[in-house]
Amino acid sequence: MSRVLEVLRSRAVKAGFLVVALALAVWAVVSQWDEVSAALVSMDPLLLVAALALGLVYVVLTMLSWRAVLADHGTPLPMSSAAPVFLVSQLGKYVPGGVWNIVAAAEMGADHRIPRRRSVSAMLVTLLISMVTGLMLAAISMPFSPPALADRFGWVLVLLPLFVIVLLPPVLGRIVALALRVTKGEPLERPLRWRGIGAAVGWQLLAWIVAGLQVWVLAVGVGMEADARSVLLCIGGYGFAWVVGFLVVVVPAGAGVRESILAIMLGASLSTGGVLAVVLLSRVVLTLADLLLGGLGLLLSRRARAARAAAAVGRTGPTEPTGPTGPTGADVR
Known part of the structure; x- marks a missing residue:
């Protein structure tokens, strides 16, 4: 078993996993490109830029939520360390199974001396918080949802x-336990704290x-009324769609499921073509x-690794030459 874990934690396996995750994320875009390009034709480019910025x-912000949980677990990470771990691990969402981002966060966190058990429990708490808060916003928006x-x-x-x-620390702690x-x-390792x-x-x-505002910007771009009701509908709709998509673990990043829920939420406010454009x-x-952001995380991770290697060399000093003459230059043969 230890040999299997050693192989799974090897640099080659980690690199292979990252390549697969990147390829699946790119495929998520390329596989629907015909429909996406048709939707792009009618969209104001400035709205697309705004939607990307909001994304x-x-x-x-999701990373900051995870970072707060990790600090509550006893590991406060500076942003320079938190960003590589979280941003790269999120690419694991695109691998079917629903757990690979947690595995990736645990393995990358180990490089920053975060115990794997702590990484796993922190990510689990973060996911529970995401689900419950998403459902809370969905509940608030339900009166504005389509009757169906x-x-x-x-x-x-x-x-x-x-x-x-459920979000009260004593209750949430028991659920996680x-x-x-x-x-x-x-x-x-320790009880969850209020702060x-x-x-x-x-x-x-x-x-x-x-x-939700990201969805709202796109929806307004294809004809949705820009009012408070539509804002609440998009915010609650996205939260609810994400939760349902997350629970269907057999598809990467809730692909298809999330879009179906969003389509139902927006169906009463947009045409069929408009709904398709927004969800895609x-x-x-x-x-x-x-x-x-995953690419940024990789860049930051590489720089941090290089800095650690340089610091290690600085602590040990230059290696003295060895060989046939020995460290002093005297012939030892």
Whole structure:
């Protein structure tokens, strides 16, 4: 077993995994390019730039939520270390299975001396916070949703008080402990604290708002009314679509599932063509954001590795020459 783990943690396997994740992320864009290019024709380029900017901010805010949880677990990371670990690990979302971003975060975190068990539990807490806050915003937006969706998922609004209770650190800690026990993972090293979880929830709520605004910008670009109702619909709709897509683990990054939920949410406010344009462009914009920030994370990771290597050389000093003459130059043969 130790030999298997050693192979899986080798540099070659990590590099191969990264190549596969990058290829699948690119394929997510290329495979729908005909439909995407048709949607691009009618879209104001400035709105596309704004949507991409919002997509980038969304990923960064999600990273800040994870960073707050990790600090609550006992590992406060500077941004220079947090960015490479989180941004690169997110490319694992595009590999089917739903767990590869967690695995990638654990392996990359180990390079920064973060225990793997701590990385896994921190990512698990972050995902639970993402799901519960996404459902909270979906509940708030449910009164503005199309009747077909409100009739089917109206229970989300009824459960809003429960979602709030779940986010209380003592309750959330017990849920995480149970999940780790069921999956035979190691228990939490320390109780979850109010300050850390509060910061993580705040960052994640901001992230959902920004992600919803990204959808709203695209929807307005194809004819949606620009009012408060449409803003709430897009914010709650995206949060709900993400949660459902995440739960369907057999597809990478919720592909198809997320778009279906968004299409239902926006169907009453846009034409069929408009809905198709928004869901496709939103997927492409967020994939590009992941790719761009993942590339930035790789660059930062390479620079950090080079800096650590240079520091190690500086601590040990230059290596004295060895060989047939020995370190002093005397012939030892």
